[in-house]
Structures are given as C-alpha cells and as structure tokens.
Amino acid sequence: MAGAASSSEKPHIPVLLRPLLAAVAPVTGIWLDGTFGAGGYTRGLLEAGADKVIGVDRDPLAFEMAADWAQDYGDRLVMQPGVFSRMDEYAQDLDGVVLDLGVSSMQLDQAERGFSFMKDGPLDMRMSQQGESAADLVNTATEAQLADILFHYGEERASRRIAKAIVRARTEAPITTTLRLAEIVESCLPRPKPGQSHPATRSFQGLRIAVNAEYEELFQGLMAAERALKPGGQLAVVTFHSIEDRMVKRFFQSRAGKTGRANRYAPEMEQDQPQFTLKTRKAVGPDEQELQENPRARSAKLRVAIRTDAPAGEIEARAIGMPQLGGRAR
Ligand SMILES: C[S@@+](CC[C@H](N)C(=O)[O-])C[C@H]1O[C@@H](n2cnc3c(N)ncnc32)[C@H](O)[C@@H]1O
Numbered sequence: 001m002a003g004a005a006s007s008s009e010k011p012h013i014p015v016l017l018r019p020l021l022a023a024v025a026p027v028t029g030i031w032l033d034g035t036f037g038a039g040g041y042t043r044g045l046l047e048a049g050a051d052k053v054i055g056v057d058r059d060p061l062a063f064e065m066a067a068d069w070a071q072d073y074g075d076r077l078v079m080q081p082g083v084f085s086r087m088d089e090y091a092q093d094l095d096g097v098v099l100d101l102g103v104s105s106m107q108l109d110q111a112e113r114g115f116s117f118m119k120d121g122p123l124d125m126r127m128s129q130q131g132e133s134a135a136d137l138v139n140t141a142t143e144a145q146l147a148d149i150l151f152h153y154g155e156e157r158a159s160r161r162i163a164k165a166i167v168r169a170r171t172e173a174p175i176t177t178t179l180r181l182a183e184i185v186e187s188c189l190p191r192p193k194p195g196q197s198h199p200a201t202r203s204f205q206g207l208r209i210a211v212n213a214e215y216e217e218l219f220q221g222l223m224a225a226e227r228a229l230k231p232g233g234q235l236a237v238v239t240f241h242s243i244e245d246r247m248v249k250r251f252f253q254s255r256a257g258k259t260g261r262a263n264r265y266a267p268e269m270e271q272d273q274p275q276f277t278l279k280t281r282k283a284v285g286p287d288e289q290e291l292q293e294n295p296r297a298r299s300a301k302l303r304v305a306i307r308t309d310a311p312a313g314e315i316e317a318r319a320i321g322m323p324q325l326g327g328r329a330r
Pocket residue numbers: 012013014015034035036037038039040041042056057058059062082083084085100101102103104105127217218
C-alpha cells in the first residue's frame with residue numbers, strides 16, 4: 001500500500017466544483033459521490049445542503065486521508081469503499097450522483113503510486129491497490145495488445161513504434177519503474193516543442209485506463225446511476241479528455257431520447273420514454289478564475305442530466321462510443 005501522505009501536502013483543488021453546485025442547485029436529499037478522492041465534491045455537497053452524502057472510492061487511501069475531517073459531518077457522511085459501477089448496490093432512490101473521473105492529484109503526486117512519468121516510482125497505477133499493475137501489463141501483454149491500448153485508450157498515434165520499443169526493452173530487463181517506461185516512450189517520439197505536453201502523457205494515460213478498466217467502469221457506472229437515481233434525481237459527470245466526454249455526451253443524448261439527425265438541417269428525433277432529460281445542453285468548462293487558480297482544470301467538462309420516471313434499461317457500449325480494443329485495421 002502507498003505510504004500515507006499528510007493532508008498538509010499539496011492541497012487538492014476540486015475541479016469545476018462551483019459550476020457543478022450551481023448547475024444542480026438547490027442541493028437536497030441523499031447524494032452519492034462516486035469518486036470521493038480528497039472529498040472536495042462531498043464536502044461541497046454537504047455544505048450546499050445535502051442531507052447525506054455516500055462517498056465511494058476504490059482507493060482505500062482516500063478514506064484514510066479523510067479521517068481528520070469526516071467526523072465533522074457525523075452520520076451525514078457515509079464512506080463506502082468500492083467501485084462506482086456498483087453504486088446501485090450501495091444505494092437506491094438517490095437525489096443525485098456526481099462523478100469526477102480520472103486520478104486525484106493525491107494519487108498523481110505520490111511517486112510510489114506509479115501514475116506519474118515525472119517522478120520515479122514503481123510502475124503501479126492501480127487506483128484500488130489491487131490486481132494487475134501497469135508493470136504486469138507492460139511486461140506480459142503482446143506487442144499488438146500494447147499497441148491497441150496505447151492507440152485506443154491513450155490516443156497515441158505512435159502506438160506501434162512504442163509497443164515495439166517496450167517489447168524490445170523488456171527482453172533486456174523487466175520494466176518496473178515509471179521513469180524507465182517514460183524513457184522508452186520518449187526515445188520513440190520527437191522532442192516536444194514548447195507548450196506541448198510531455199511525450200509520455202498519452203502512453204501513461206492509455207496504460208492507466210487499461211489497468212483500472214476506466215472505460216468499462218464509466219459505461220457500467222452511467223447505467224448504475226440510471227438504476228440508482230429517483231425520478232427528478234440529477235447525474236453530474238466531470239470528464240478530463242475527449243473519449244470520456246464523448247461517452248458521457250452520447251449516453252446522455254441517447255438516454256434523453258435524442259437519436260441524432262440524418263443531417264444538420266433535419267429535426268432531432270425524439271424517442272418515447274427517455275430515462276433522462278438534459279440539464280446542460282453543452283458541456284460546461286472552467287471559467288477564467290478557475291483556470292488562473294488551477295491550470296489542471298483546463299480540459300475538464302461538466303455535463304448534467306435529470307432522471308425521469310421511465311424504467312431503467314440497458315445500452316450497448318458501442319452506442320456511446322466506448323473504445324473497443326482489437327478493432328483497428330492493420
Ligand atoms: C479526480 S479524483 C476525484 C476528486 C474529488 N472530486 C475531490 O474533489 O476530491 C477521482 C477519484 O475517483 C476514484 N475512482 C476512479 N474511478 C473509480 C471507480 N470506478 N470507482 C470508484 N472510485 C473511482 C479515484 O481513486 C480517485 O480517488
């Protein structure tokens with residue numbers, strides 16, 4: 001397990017919290033925060049008037065870190081270890097669900113968690129601290145599997161070149177640290193121009209998503225929220241990159257009965273009995289003030305929808321644009 005960091009280390013700044021609270025106001029009743037993290041959203045919801053918040057996180061460290069403030073809220077705060085794809089097993093008839101996807105800055109900043117290509121640490125990346133690590137994946141997957149992960153999950157165009165270099169490097173010695181992997185990736189890509197992101201950003205993103213099954217979790221989590229919310233309950237999701245945002249957008253559109261248009265001039269088709277109505281027509285991003293205070297918020301997007309009283313149902317992963325591994329033409 002990762003060593004406990006003190007909460008006085010770099011404070012976690014919740015992303016898009018102000019717009020989220022404004023979008024779902026007035027906050028009442030029982031909410032579930034599926035990505036508790038440093039508890040920023042949970043506290044925001046409790047302060048804004050939620051009677052109770054059930055905080056869910058797959059990382060046991062998240063709850064350890066909350067120990068010094070959680071008791072301030074007594075039984076208004078319930079801490080529930082687990083994954084948000086199972087939220088409907090933890091609670092029902094919810095007034096609201098919030099999801100703030102990705103890793104927390106707490107996880108990213110701790111070298112021993114192995115999420116960061118800027119700090120040397122074991123190549124781990126497991127949010128839950130259980131199961132297969134990034135090192136296991138990198139040292140055992142086939143070259144084709146690695147290329148697929150980097151391409152589909154990391155949106156890395158040089159995926160094949162990097163996968164080949166990984167497989168070559170691991171025959172010399174297993175790849176066990178973040179910096180060794182970052183060096184291998186860097187050796188395959190041109191030096192970044194000023195203002196461009198670190199060359200290993202996309203590869204690390206792809207591996208992290210694979211290790212934590214993040215897209216499957218999101219897909220299942222959206223359907224679990226549909227089952228757990230009561231009519232009128234709100235679902236607010238904050239995403240950090242385009243694939244996640246596309247999945248949330250398509251899920252909302254499809255569940256709100258908007259099947260799209262044949263062309264841009266054709267009317268939108270409405271379906272009977274939609275499970276949600278859209279509260280935000282367009283994704284909400286950070287305002288100038290937030291960008292100044294927290295540049296990490298740059299790519300964050302918020303979408304909110306309201307549950308109707310139509311029965312919950314199922315949707316196919318493909319219908320919301322979830323990337324499928326193994327689907328690339330060779
Ligand atoms: C971006 S942080 C959330 C930060 C939080 N909103 C705050 O203000 O402190 C994401 C958190 O969600 C957790 N997480 C990610 N995917 C999860 C899942 N499928 N189920 C449960 N927790 C998850 C991570 O472990 C991490 O602690």
